[in-house]
Amino acid sequence: MKHFLMATGALALSLAPLHAQNFDDPEEFAKQQEQLQAEPMGPEGQPWLQHIGDGMVETADLGIEGPATVCFSNAGVNNPWRVVGYTNMTEEVENHDSIAEFIHVDAEGSDDKQIADIDDLLAGGDCDVMIVSPNTTAALTPAVERACEAMPVIVFDRGVNTDCPVTFVHPVGGYGFGIQGAEFIAENVEEGADVLMLRILPGVDVLETRYSAGRRILDEAGLNIVGAEFTDGDNAKTKSIVEDYLMRGNIDAVWMDAGATAVAAIEAFEDSGYEIPVFVGEDQQDFLRKWQDEGLTAIAPTYPTFQWRTAVIAAARVIEGEALPGPEWVLPQPAITQDNLDEYVNPAMPPLHYAMCGCEDMANYPGAWGGN
Amino acid sequence: MTDRPDTQNAKRRLPQINPVWILLAALIVAIIFMNPGFVEPTGYMNFLKRAAPLAILAAGQVYVITSGGFDLSVGSLITLVVVGSSMLTNNDPTATYWVIPVMLGIGLGVGALNGLIVCFLRVPSLIATLGMMITLNGVAFLWSGGAPRGYLPDTFRFFGRELIRDVPLVRFIPISVIVLVVVVGLFAWLMHRTNLGRHVHAIGDNPVAARLAGVAVNRVRVTAFMLSGLSGAIAGILLGGFAGVSTDVGTGYELQAITAAVLGGAQLLGGRGSVPAAVGGALALTAIFTLLNFLGLPQPVRQVVQGLILIAAVALAMHRRKQTGT
Numbered sequence: 001m002k003h004f005l006m007a008t009g010a011l012a013l014s015l016a017p018l019h020a021q022n023f024d025d026p027e028e029f030a031k032q033q034e035q036l037q038a039e040p041m042g043p044e045g046q047p048w049l050q051h052i053g054d055g056m057v058e059t060a061d062l063g064i065e066g067p068a069t070v071c072f073s074n075a076g077v078n079n080p081w082r083v084v085g086y087t088n089m090t091e092e093v094e095n096h097d098s099i100a101e102f103i104h105v106d107a108e109g110s111d112d113k114q115i116a117d118i119d120d121l122l123a124g125g126d127c128d129v130m131i132v133s134p135n136t137t138a139a140l141t142p143a144v145e146r147a148c149e150a151m152p153v154i155v156f157d158r159g160v161n162t163d164c165p166v167t168f169v170h171p172v173g174g175y176g177f178g179i180q181g182a183e184f185i186a187e188n189v190e191e192g193a194d195v196l197m198l199r200i201l202p203g204v205d206v207l208e209t210r211y212s213a214g215r216r217i218l219d220e221a222g223l224n225i226v227g228a229e230f231t232d233g234d235n236a237k238t239k240s241i242v243e244d245y246l247m248r249g250n251i252d253a254v255w256m257d258a259g260a261t262a263v264a265a266i267e268a269f270e271d272s273g274y275e276i277p278v279f280v281g282e283d284q285q286d287f288l289r290k291w292q293d294e295g296l297t298a299i300a301p302t303y304p305t306f307q308w309r310t311a312v313i314a315a316a317r318v319i320e321g322e323a324l325p326g327p328e329w330v331l332p333q334p335a336i337t338q339d340n341l342d343e344y345v346n347p348a349m350p351p352l353h354y355a356m357c358g359c360e361d362m363a364n365y366p367g368a369w370g371g372n
Numbered sequence: 373m374t375d376r377p378d379t380q381n382a383k384r385r386l387p388q389i390n391p392v393w394i395l396l397a398a399l400i401v402a403i404i405f406m407n408p409g410f411v412e413p414t415g416y417m418n419f420l421k422r423a424a425p426l427a428i429l430a431a432g433q434v435y436v437i438t439s440g441g442f443d444l445s446v447g448s449l450i451t452l453v454v455v456g457s458s459m460l461t462n463n464d465p466t467a468t469y470w471v472i473p474v475m476l477g478i479g480l481g482v483g484a485l486n487g488l489i490v491c492f493l494r495v496p497s498l499i500a501t502l503g504m505m506i507t508l509n510g511v512a513f514l515w516s517g518g519a520p521r522g523y524l525p526d527t528f529r530f531f532g533r534e535l536i537r538d539v540p541l542v543r544f545i546p547i548s549v550i551v552l553v554v555v556v557g558l559f560a561w562l563m564h565r566t567n568l569g570r571h572v573h574a575i576g577d578n579p580v581a582a583r584l585a586g587v588a589v590n591r592v593r594v595t596a597f598m599l600s601g602l603s604g605a606i607a608g609i610l611l612g613g614f615a616g617v618s619t620d621v622g623t624g625y626e627l628q629a630i631t632a633a634v635l636g637g638a639q640l641l642g643g644r645g646s647v648p649a650a651v652g653g654a655l656a657l658t659a660i661f662t663l664l665n666f667l668g669l670p671q672p673v674r675q676v677v678q679g680l681i682l683i684a685a686v687a688l689a690m691h692r693r694k695q696t697g698t
Contacts, residue, residue, distance in 0.1 A: 234620065
């Protein structure tokens with residue numbers, strides 16, 4: 001018992017820095033709640049070109065002449081979301097004559113490798129503009145600062161703790177994602193209803209903020225959270241957890257911080273002989289198809305993969321000397337609802353394709369994304 | 373043989389039950405205490421369904437462990453089977469009938485390759501199968517392009533997902549539980565009722581003595597790896613059926629299978645191992661996961677408890693073995 005306590009204590013200590021980071025920031029929550037409602041600026045129907053807020057940065061004085069070489073330091077292509085995003089990106093590069101060459105280095109999910117990658121790109125001297133999708137925020141900040149000294153930098157997806165990049169491209173954010181799903185649940189179940197929250201893993205900022213925002217809304221709506229479980233993004237584990245909860249009691253709604261295992265969670269209800277409750281998934285095709293086939297009461301918040309297009313567009317504007325939204329280029333973050341579900345379901349696309357890709361009008365669609 | 377009377381005394385006091393069964397019984401009592409619904413068919417049949425892939429994997433792994441090796445490649449073999457099946461079936465329900473034999477063939481083939489590398493290139497099995505694990509992960513990734521491109525048709529998912537309903541006494545039986553009983557029965561028979569099993573024990577205990585006694589050491593070793601590969605393919609078919617396609621479905625299963633075999637009293641480095649006890653180990657391991665789910669402890673505490681229970685259980689098994697001299 002003593003050893004057990006010691007081990008727990010050591011664990012708690014090691015987790016302390018994690019909690020020091022604030023994933024439940026009321027100000028940021030309120031800001032993102034407002035941004036979800038805001039009318040974005042820019043061309044309608046092309047959300048990857050739109051932006052929320054009116055800040056612009058001039059790039060004419062950066063002195064880049066086209067056509068130029070764009071280098072991209074990528075945190076990884078290690079999950080389906082990043083696979084879809086990276087395809088968006090390489091296809092978008094084809095649209096820009098000002099980008100002569102596009103050099104991609106993959107950090108394979110490692111901070112150390114990405115820091116070395118950026119330093120190698122700088123030492124190589126071939127790059128004119130750099131795009132960075134950081135693996136983690138704090139670790140990559142010094143490397144991005146070094147890159148800023150040598151050339152214009154564009155950061156997207158996760159941020160860095162410096163304002164030296166020309167712009168930081170990102171959708172509204174994790175709080176927004178959590179809010180959309182939880183508000184839908186609150187509107188569609190009775191007060192006091194039982195909600196199961198499924199999470200992938202602890203400690204990742206974008207996922208923690210989704211959870212804290214979702215929890216805040218569900219608590220305020222007076223709902224009963226029966227549990228918040230980590231699934232590791234594993235289908236079999238997700239299905240087992242939901243089966244266990246069904247054996248013990250009632251579930252009126254399922255909130256998820258990411259949709260990859262949503263279909264496995266739905267199957268747990270089907271296979272145990274229960275009605276499928278109110279569901280929060282994400283914009284993957286397998287979930288959207290299930291939703292349509294079974295007539296679910298569901299919503300799919302998105303973390304749009306079209307932001308990978310936007311990063312390339314930002315780089316092209318830097319080369320062409322045009323103004324672009326900054327220092328933060330906040331993209332809209334639409335949710336898929338019953339009203340627009342039919343626009344996004346496409347049986348020709350692979351099951352883990354993210355529907356909110358803004359890629360349907362691109363030249364090599366759907367082949368390049370694995371569709372038929 | 374002066375200690376013989378003592379040993380016999382010890383045996384009289386402690387009936388010779390493998391401690392894994394005591395551990396399993398204790399865990400199940402605890403689960404029932406936490407959740408009385410477990411005694412209903414929905415409770416224990418779901419448990420068996422969930423444990424089936426790991427139990428089959430452990431039954432295969434125990435061959436390799438008893439023969440004196442490790443097979444670390446089964447986890448990524450599971451991933452390859454699930455991803456490969458989704459690519460090959462390509463949403464065609466009639467493709468199941470040839471895809472499943474192909475997958476079993478891949479399992480046997482990977483096992484044979486492991487065995488040949490260990491026997492003829494003299495690479496220690498830990499390294500050979502570690503290399504195979506990395507290679508197969510790469511193959512699965514290349515095949516799918518990082519994201520699986522198809523669904524598994526319902527005919528394929530039949531084995532891992534469907535139930536036979538309206539069975540008297542237990543109401544329903546999952547197909548995967550039937551697969552579990554058949555495969556484990558076959559593996560247990562091969563291990564404990566045939567010459568192959570005796571040879572596997574012999575080469576794990578003392579390969580030189582076994583060779584001098586006329587055992588075809590290489591052939592037996594390759595067969596052990598092939599059976600482990602076959603169990604990996606079957607586990608993959610069940611897991612794909614249970615939960616559908618994902619690219620990391622097999623992650624961690626190799627270590628769980630080894631843990632299950634050791635919980636069942638198999639001796640690392642060879643010479644001793646039992647298929648039924650390894651299956652008991654797999655059930656106990658699954659029971660630990662289920663119990664911790666039911667307790668509703670936070671994740672980090674759960675991991676600490678899980679690790680400590682495992683170490684304690686194996687320590688207990690070793691202690692009992694020393695006492696009983698078995």
